[in-house]
Amino acid sequence: xxxxxxxxxxxxxxxxxxxxxxxxxxxxxxxxxxxxxxxxxxxxxxxxxxxxx
Numbered sequence: 001x002x003x004x005x006x007x008x009x010x011x012x013x014x015x016x017x018x019x020x021x022x023x024x025x026x027x028x029x030x031x032x033x034x035x036x037x038x039x040x041x042x043x044x045x046x047x048x049x050x051x052x053x
Contacts, residue, residue, distance in 0.1 A: 004031075
């Protein structure tokens with residue numbers, strides 16, 4: 001979460017003066033990281049019998 005906040009703040013506080021498309025790209029990356037992390041963290045192991053619960 002800290003990485004996402006850092007990317008977002010740096011993109012609009014510093015990078016936007018250099019390149020607006022780069023700032024937008026950094027914001028998109030910061031927006032995509034949390035859902036991807038949640039998907040990876042909630043994966044099940046191949047042998048896990050989740051349907052017996």
